[in-house]
Amino acid sequence: xxxxxxxxxxxxxxxxxxxxxxxxxxxxxxxxxxxxxxxxxxxxxxxxxxxxxxxxxxxxxxxxxxxxxxxxxxxxxxxxxxxxxxxxxxxxxxxxxxxxxxxxxxxxxxxxxxxxxxxxxxxxxxxxxxxxxxxxxxxxxxxxxxxxxxxxxxxxxxxxxxxxxxxxxxxxxxxxxxxxxxxxxxxxxxxxxxxx
Numbered sequence: 001x002x003x004x005x006x007x008x009x010x011x012x013x014x015x016x017x018x019x020x021x022x023x024x025x026x027x028x029x030x031x032x033x034x035x036x037x038x039x040x041x042x043x044x045x046x047x048x049x050x051x052x053x054x055x056x057x058x059x060x061x062x063x064x065x066x067x068x069x070x071x072x073x074x075x076x077x078x079x080x081x082x083x084x085x086x087x088x089x090x091x092x093x094x095x096x097x098x099x100x101x102x103x104x105x106x107x108x109x110x111x112x113x114x115x116x117x118x119x120x121x122x123x124x125x126x127x128x129x130x131x132x133x134x135x136x137x138x139x140x141x142x143x144x145x146x147x148x149x150x151x152x153x154x155x156x157x158x159x160x161x162x163x164x165x166x167x168x169x170x171x172x173x174x175x176x177x178x179x180x181x182x183x184x185x186x187x188x189x190x191x192x193x194x195x196x
Contacts, residue, residue: 002084003031004029004160005029005030005085005086006028006156007087007094007153008088008153009022009025009098010053010147010148010149011097012045012047012050013052014093016100019047020097021070023043023049023053023057024041025040025043025077027077027080027192028150028153029084029194030157033175035179036178036194037194037195038193040149040150041068041191042059043064043070044064044065044067045070049061057148058145058147059148070101071105074101074102074107075105077191077192078102078109080191081111085114086112086113086114087114087160088115088116088156089117089131089152091113095113098111116159116160117129120134123163124138131155134159141172142154143176158171
């Protein structure tokens with residue numbers, strides 16, 4: 001199995017082409033069923049974050065004030081992801097923001113996507129396919145608060161491994177140790193670390 005990068009964006013709203021912007025990027029690089037890289041940063045969207053978005057994510061204007069802009073962070077994300085398939089829960093949403101920002105910044109890179117939302121609709125019996133619902137149905141663990149990018153990628157990574165039938169008895173405990181170790185390796189001004 002090749003490496004994949006699981007990614008999640010938190011945003012100011014729903015539509016990149018209507019002025020909404022990314023406020024946080026969280027990504028986990030999976031090498032098989034181990035976490036071998038972490039990318040995590042708040043993004044200064046260079047616009048006010050609406051109250052509705054703050055109520056969902058908890059990300060405030062004050063929190064992002066000193067954070068990198070998307071122009072500073074996205075090239076580093078592209079470097080981090082390399083040629084990996086990008087795994088997203090609702091790739092239509094996150095992918096639309098990625099494509100918009102890549103085009104806006106002149107970054108010429110095409111990605112292949114694996115959408116855990118689409119895959120779960122085929123493989124999981126549920127009344128809805130929100131990540132939080134699937135987390136509860138499949139007994140997936142959180143790492144941090146849901147609706148924060150890195151926490152959502154941690155749940156999405158587990159969901160992906162379950163859907164791909166690459167989930168062992170100790171997978172979650174190993175993933176938790178991997179992510180804590182990698183976050184400890186990051187310097188305060190790093191956006192990502194990869195440990196091969």
